[in-house]
Every structure is written in structure tokens, then in C-alpha cells.
Amino acid sequence: MEFEEILQHIGEFGPFQWRVYILLCLFSLVTPFHLFSQIFFAKPVDHWCYDHTVDSLNCSVFNITEEECLHVKKDIYIPKNSKSNFETCLKYQLDDTIESVVDSNVTNVIGCDEGWSYDPSVHSGYSIISDFDLVCERQSFPHLATSMFFVSVMLGVVLFGWFSDRIGRYYTIMVMCCLLLIFGVALCFAQSFASYVILRALVGPCAVGLFLVPFVLGAEIVSSSNRIWTGFIIEFFFAAGYMVLALIAKFVQNWRYLQLAITLPTLLIFAGMPFVVESPRWLLARGKTKEALKNMRKIAQGNKKPLPDISLEGSPKEEVVIDDNCTLIGMMRDPVMLTRTLTLMTAWLVNNITYMIVSFLADDFGVDVFIGSFILAAVEVPANILAIFSLKFVGRRWSQSVMFITCGFFCLLSRLAAPGFWQMALMVLAKLSITASFNSIFVYTAELYPTPIRSVSLSVCSMSGRVGGIVFPFILLLGNVWSHLPVIIAGAIALMSGMSILFLPETRHSSLPDTMEEAKNIGRKTDSGIEQRRTHLETEV
CATH class of the missing domain: 1.20.1250.20 (MFS general substrate transporter like domains)
Incomplete structure (x- = not known):
């Protein structure tokens, strides 16, 4: 008897499969968390060249606000562009004397040789832009990080797909959860852009795999006539995860804490895994008949249907x-x-x-x-x-x-x-x-x-x-x-x-x-x- 025929007896998409499938859909919520998180990690930050000589000036004697003081300082050593806005990657070349600061004849323009200053209202961890100085000649680096993320996804998904076919869908999900927790938490402590890129690249395949492998498992525990619906329903959970990410990011505006907030829900997957069964189709394909029968019995009991007397050896096939x-x-x-x-x-x-x-x-x-x-x-x-x-x-x-x-x-x-x-x-x-x-x-x-x-x-x-x-x-x-x-x-x-x-x-x-x-x-x-x-x-x- 083929597995499709067995499902007609034990339930093609009964209450048991629905419970397992909804759990698998909930697991997939973490995928959009990590897929779109860099939108909020790399929030733009106002920046301009730093100059230690100008920065040492004290505006308190002029009885002006800090914002006004900042504008005065920028007016001294930052040139303006054609739209009368301060340049973000250029400054006038000054020497170490106060006289050069007030000299209006300084016209030599150079790059930001001393680094950058950022909007004072921006705290540490607000954005990877300010944390890793990803501005001016380094402004393309966040895009490079995104590209590397998807390179790793492309390669990693193939690896986890092979892994899933070798050790099963259930244990592959467990492995991906463990790796996602390790790499996701480690990413919160990245101290350089290089470590950020590497850890994001390691997170990517695990996060996307937690959508693809549950997608496959969900399709394999229901009848063929219901697979198209399992394919579309999980997409609604993907959209929900995307929306939840935007809400979390609104209230957690430190990228390190945000990364932690979107990684910790992975722990809930471990709590849900005891209620998930390995794919009977995969078990049968791997010759693990006893385990397949055990899981089919769980499905039958969950759907309150008897498990028929079955032979899994199959009938003779036409040539x-x-x-x-x-x-x-x-x-x-x-x-x-x-x-x-x-x-x-x-x-x-x-x-x-x-x-x-x-x-x-x-x-x-x-x-x-x-x-x-x-x-x-x-x-x-x-x-x-x-x-x-x-x-x-x-x-x-x-x-x-x-x-x-x-x-x-x-x-x-x-x-x-x-x-x-x-x-x-x-x-x-x-x-x-x-x-x-x-x-x-x-x-x-x-x-x-x-x-x-x-x-x-x-x-x-x-x-x-x-x-x-x-x-x-x-x-x-x-x-x-x-x-x-x-x-x-x-x-x-x-x-x-x-x-x-x-x-x-x-x-x-x-x-x-x-x-x-x-x-x-x-x-x-x-x-x-x-x-x-x-x-x-x-x-x-």
C-alpha cells in the first residue's frame, strides 16, 4: 500500500497534521526576522568629518545651545556643496593652531583623515553605520554584507537540503536551531565589520533553512491534493514575521539588542519540536519502516482514525x-x-x-x-x-x-x-x-x-x-x-x-x-x- 493510500485511511489533512503544520509555520516566523533585519541594522546616520582642533573649541562662553555650537563648528571647517548643505566626506585642512581655525582664507579641502563625527543624538549600537564607520569610501560595505548574506544562503540552503535528505527533516531543524542560536547570539557581540559579515553569513542559511525544511516537512505529512495549500498558507506566516520584525525594530532601536530579540524566539522551536513528527514519506524512502509505522500511528490516533492493516512493500509497478x-x-x-x-x-x-x-x-x-x-x-x-x-x-x-x-x-x-x-x-x-x-x-x-x-x-x-x-x-x-x-x-x-x-x-x-x-x-x-x-x-x- 502506498503512503498516499494510507493517508486516505488515517487522514489526509486531519487535526493532527494541522497542529504539526501550524507549529512548522510558527517556526518559519524567524526567517523574515533575519532576512530583512539589516534594513534596521544599517539605519542611515548623519555624519561629517572629525577635526580634533575644532572639536576642542568650547562654545559655553558664547551662551549658545549645543546644536547651535555644532553648527558654528561645522561652518568653520566643513565646506558646503552646490545645494548649500555641509559636505559629509570633506573638510578644510587646518593645522593644530587656533589661528588656523579662525583664518577665513583656508581653502585646501581634504578627506576625513581623522575619522568621522556622528549625530550626537545617536547612541552606540543605533546602527552598524556609526558603529563600524561605514560612510564615505566605506558606504558600499553594508550592501556588500547583504550580498555576502545571500551568497551564504545560496550555498547553505543546498547543504541543508542535502543534510535534510540524509538525516531527516526533524533533526535538520534541530541542527539549524542550535546553529542559529549560537551564531545569532555571537552576532550581537561583533566588534568589527569583518566579524559582523562572517556571523551574518553563518546566520543566513540557518534562518532561511528554517523556512524551507518545515515547508518540505509540512508538505510531506499531508496528501498530494493538499500540498498546494500548505505551500501558500506558510507564506502568510512569513508575512506575519516580516510585520513583527518592523514592530520589534520600532521599539528596540539598538541593532545588537534587536539581533538578540529576533534570535531568542528560536528557543521556542525547541519547545515545539516534541509535538512534531519526522516525515513518514522520508522514513519510508530511507527504508526505516518501523519508525514510519510509529509516526503513522501517531497521525491516526491524533485524527481519531484507525490505522489499517498495511503492507509497505508496495504492489508491483508497471515497467x-x-x-x-x-x-x-x-x-x-x-x-x-x-x-x-x-x-x-x-x-x-x-x-x-x-x-x-x-x-x-x-x-x-x-x-x-x-x-x-x-x-x-x-x-x-x-x-x-x-x-x-x-x-x-x-x-x-x-x-x-x-x-x-x-x-x-x-x-x-x-x-x-x-x-x-x-x-x-x-x-x-x-x-x-x-x-x-x-x-x-x-x-x-x-x-x-x-x-x-x-x-x-x-x-x-x-x-x-x-x-x-x-x-x-x-x-x-x-x-x-x-x-x-x-x-x-x-x-x-x-x-x-x-x-x-x-x-x-x-x-x-x-x-x-x-x-x-x-x-x-x-x-x-x-x-x-x-x-x-x-x-x-x-x-x-
């Missing part, structure tokens, strides 16, 4: 004819499938770049960074709902295309609006569109490939998306050239990707392909002129 061309190499050699793959890889790449740019520019819309982040997080809830209904009633191809094009349109239109309500509203609509696309492109991609290479094809496209996570910080850097440039780039590539999607076939009323030839003929009429019958994605994925 399967293997298509020699249905391999990754064979796909790359086929012009139709190669074009399809390149189009999808581009879509995944653009999706990740655009999603991250819109998310990380929460402080660029003329509103408070905490409010902006909370709104951009909250919009993921209706975006998930939109993705579900658009896939069901509109179709895959047109849903993806319209979502991309809509996102691109709103990104470009937002650059014409003044900072404030209207610009924020347009960016919220852009985030709504790209999130809906982000959450549904997995379904569309899986339906376009034959069964033997479906998983590896998804991995290839997903890897392309991870590259987007590495690239987007450098696009954000272009904001130093022109503040609108990152959003314009995001909008332009979203528009182009939306149009390219239209060259892909529609899969809504097509069966999942099992051979390369079936995959190439998706959306076409069969030889008999009868359209392929629909088989839901969830019966295969």
Missing part, C-alpha cells in the same frame, strides 16, 4: 519506459526547452531583484522606515490571496505577465510622484504585484517541466533567483548616483520580464508532462485534436 532525452542535458540541447528555461531563469532573477529592491527601500518613500517596512510586509497578505485566485481563475501565464508588468508600471510611476503618500501608495502596489508573482512562479515553473527533471529544473530556476539576491545590493548602490535609479531599473526589468513570459505556454488546462515531448507540447492540441485533460499540480508536486 516504466525511460526517456533518454528527459535529462537536464537533454533539456539544454532542445531549442524549445532551452528557450523556456532561459525565460524562466530570467523571470526568477528579475522577481528576486525587484522584490528585494522594493523591500529594502522602505525608508525611501518619504515615510518612517518602520512604518514603511510594516506596510510593505502587510501587503504580502493580500498578495498571497491574489496569487491563489489568479492561478485558479486567470491562468498561469497571464497571471505572471500581468503581475510583472503591473509591478514595473507602478515602480516607474512612483518616480514621478512626490515623496510621501502617493509615492508610498504606488510602491505598495508594486510590492503587491511582485509578491503575488513571487509566490506563484513556483507553481508555474513546476508545470512546465516533465516529471523526471521537474525537481532539478526547479532548482536551476531557484538558483537563478538566488543570484538576484546577491546582485540587488549593488543595484541599490546606484542610488548614490541618482536616487531614483534602483527603482527605475527594477521597473524596467519587470516590464521586460512580463512581456517575455507571454512567449511561454499556458498550463492551466494541461496535464503535468511526464516526457520531454509532452512538455514541449503543453498548451497545444494532441494528435487527436483533443486537449489534454487537467491534472492538478498538487498531485505531482
